[in-house]
Amino acid sequence: MSKQKVLLLGATGETGTSILNSLLTLNKFEITALVRPSSAEKPDVQALTEKGVKILIADISGPAEELINALTGIDVVISAIGGMAQMAQMGLVEAAKKAGVKRFVPCDFASVCPVGVMMLRDEKEEIHTQIKKLGLGYTFIDVGYWYQLSFPPLPSGRTSYAMFPGMQVPLHGDGEAKNILIDIRDIGHFVARIIDDERTLNKYVYGWGDILTENQIYDMMEEVSGEKLERVYVPDEEVVAQEKQLLQAFENDKTNVRLRIGVMSTQYAISKYVRRDNTPENAKSLGYLDARELYPDLKPKSFKEFVGDLVDGKVQRPYAKGMSM
Numbered sequence: 080m081s082k083q084k085v086l087l088l089g090a091t092g093e094t095g096t097s098i099l100n101s102l103l104t105l106n107k108f109e110i111t112a113l114v115r116p117s118s119a120e121k122p123d124v125q126a127l128t129e130k131g132v133k134i135l136i137a138d139i140s141g142p143a144e145e146l147i148n149a150l151t152g153i154d155v156v157i158s159a160i161g162g163m164a165q166m167a168q169m170g171l172v173e174a175a176k177k178a179g180v181k182r183f184v185p186c187d188f189a190s191v192c193p194v195g196v197m198m199l200r201d202e203k204e205e206i207h208t209q210i211k212k213l214g215l216g217y218t219f220i221d222v223g224y225w226y227q228l229s230f231p232p233l234p235s236g237r238t239s240y241a242m243f244p245g246m247q248v249p250l251h252g253d254g255e256a257k258n259i260l261i262d263i264r265d266i267g268h269f270v271a272r273i274i275d276d277e278r279t280l281n282k283y284v285y286g287w288g289d290i291l292t293e294n295q296i297y298d299m300m301e302e303v304s305g306e307k308l309e310r311v312y313v314p315d316e317e318v319v320a321q322e323k324q325l326l327q328a329f330e331n332d333k334t335n336v337r338l339r340i341g342v343m344s345t346q347y348a349i350s351k352y353v354r355r356d357n358t359p360e361n362a363k364s365l366g367y368l369d370a371r372e373l374y375p376d377l378k379p380k381s382f383k384e385f386v387g388d389l390v391d392g393k394v395q396r397p398y399a400k401g402m403s404m
């Protein structure tokens with residue numbers, strides 16, 4: 080049987096790297112990485128070639144004909160473009176439909192959340208709507224929240240090397256909201272299985288590594304490290320007020336990237352801890368398939384295993400080379 084031809088956008092990013100690694104390991108796919116012209120000379124892109132990945136230099140906001148030609152013959156498009164640039168996928172969706180792509184996996188890879196709660200999720204919905212309107216085959220994949228952004232710092236500073244700069248991980252409300260979580264390194268393992276499975280065509284699927292409350296996360300950090308953590312609980316009202324303030328400021332300054340990131344992270348907190356959207360029960364009621372039920376042999380890292388890696392110095396800091404815009 081010939082290998083499925085997969086085009087991956089964002090192969091050098093956090094999510095994209097995880098997906099690429101798993102696709103390469105399975106050796107079942109012919110992989111092309113779509114790279115924008117301004118990044119063609121980056122060392123990360125050169126490194127892709129060394130891994131045997133074909134490179135396609137293309138501007139996804141460029142002329143439609145060029146994109147259609149480039150996508151002709153591709154079976155699956157996976158986009159891991161990054162939350163700041165996700166609306167640029169619109170042109171790619173149109174081109175994929177015209178080129179006869181069989182399945183489009185847009186850049187979701189986030190927590191489970193209904194429409195109307197988070198700006199980030201609502202933009203993703205616009206992409207979903209366009210895909211469905213065009214009748215393009217799809218799978219929408221969510222993964223919960225990354226372990227790599229969910230751990231509090233240890234007082235000894237042993238885990239600071241892996242912390243995203245400025246990351247604060249207080250507890251929210253009573254600390255009892257449970258959340259779907261995942262190790263970034265496992266995202267690709269789920270994606271590689273999902274795109275090779277007819278059962279997931281035109282479906283929502285979520286992959287996950289653990290389901291935990293913030294209190295449980297703090298407990299595990301203490302248990303594995305032997306250190307004692309201070310617990311600061313942020314009241315729900317404080318998060319809601321913060322969102323209101325940030326949204327007002329953002330309305331007056333829509334191009335301000337800092338404000339956009341502020342709104343996005345506060346809305347994540349509202350969805351995960353105040354509304355408690357990011358749960359298996361909610362995923363089920365929103366119509367998601369559970370990838371752990373589809374692939375029971377797949378054994379993602381538990382949060383406790385991740386903390387073991389963390390204290391052993393084996394975790395990579397997210398966005399170590401800076402965030403892509």
Ligand SMILES: NC(=O)c1ccc[n+]([C@@H]2O[C@H](COP(=O)([O-])OP(=O)(O)OC[C@H]3O[C@@H](n4cnc5c(N)ncnc54)[C@H](OP(=O)(O)O)[C@@H]3O)[C@@H](O)[C@H]2O)c1
Nearest residue numbers: 089091092093094115118160161162164186189224225403
């Ligand atoms: N679940 C979670 O906890 C969580 C956390 C963070 C993000 N996410 C989600 O994960 C998804 C992927 O985000 P990420 O943070 O992994 O991405 P990322 O690390 O920021 O990487 C983005 C990738 O897209 C490429 N890219 C950006 N703009 C492009 C353009 N116009 N044309 C072509 N390539 C472009 C970048 O390449 P160059 O810049 O080198 O060109 C890079 O390879 C997003 O949907 C985001 O919402 C989820």
